[in-house]
Amino acid sequence: MNDNDPSHDGERGTVRSVTVQPEPAEAQSAGCEPAEPKPVAPESAGADRTQPSAARPGTARPVAAQALAARFKSLLGSIRSRLAQTEVRQTLLKAGFVVALLVVGGLLVWLLTSLLASATMQAANRPEATAAQSSPAAPAVSPRPSLPLANVGPLDFRVGDCFKDFDPEASKSTVVACTSDHSAQLVAVTHYADGDAYPGREGLKTRARETCQTAALTEKSNAYNLNYRLAYPSTASWAKGDRRVDCYVTASGNVIKASLLP
Numbered sequence: 001m002n003d004n005d006p007s008h009d010g011e012r013g014t015v016r017s018v019t020v021q022p023e024p025a026e027a028q029s030a031g032c033e034p035a036e037p038k039p040v041a042p043e044s045a046g047a048d049r050t051q052p053s054a055a056r057p058g059t060a061r062p063v064a065a066q067a068l069a070a071r072f073k074s075l076l077g078s079i080r081s082r083l084a085q086t087e088v089r090q091t092l093l094k095a096g097f098v099v100a101l102l103v104v105g106g107l108l109v110w111l112l113t114s115l116l117a118s119a120t121m122q123a124a125n126r127p128e129a130t131a132a133q134s135s136p137a138a139p140a141v142s143p144r145p146s147l148p149l150a151n152v153g154p155l156d157f158r159v160g161d162c163f164k165d166f167d168p169e170a171s172k173s174t175v176v177a178c179t180s181d182h183s184a185q186l187v188a189v190t191h192y193a194d195g196d197a198y199p200g201r202e203g204l205k206t207r208a209r210e211t212c213q214t215a216a217l218t219e220k221s222n223a224y225n226l227n228y229r230l231a232y233p234s235t236a237s238w239a240k241g242d243r244r245v246d247c248y249v250t251a252s253g254n255v256i257k258a259s260l261l262p
Helices: 024-029 057-133 200-213 219-223 235-239
Strands: 149-152 162-164 173-176 184-191 227-231 244-250
Touching: 184 200, 200 227, 200 244
Parallel strands: none
Antiparallel strands: 149 173, 162 173, 162 184, 184 244, 227 244
């Protein structure tokens, strides 16, 4: 039995190695000589040059990165160009808006100036038109031949007349010399045209105040405490043809002792 057979039962202990060598007689009888190993020819150095070299796996990545960077730069340049164009458009729009505002402002200034000039011309011409339409507010004083003169009606009053115990609502008054004691003096008169429509009480009062403003009083008026009194037609007297508006200066009591008109 072969000792190397693993199925062999024997003593348990250290395994012994057994080398089996062929017997010399058997090797010679076979008539074979041991074969000598053939030397392996070394590869020539030129073999690597003739063989195509395969691309390294890492060489494709830098090329792709460079292409991506170039593309990104191109895209960035395009974006910058568009932004520049947008800024130019916005600048042009702002400039146009400012120019439009300046034009509109200039037109408004011109319009306001024209309106003010027109209003000034109308205001300057208004007193002349009023004077032409109405009777002189302060005509020359017409002295009466003999005074005092009693029972004089309002439509017969004259500019410059002085009145004793004056009552503007009375139907008759007494005209006295202005050098005597008196309480009122007629200082201005104006008339509406016969064809004018009744202007109403407020319109008549406004016209009477304007008539008083045209009265030119002398410095003697500063010695008295005077008030303006207005007289104008009622609806009934207007219907009868009364178109007269009067302005008086009055004082409490018969204290005025001189004419207050030049």
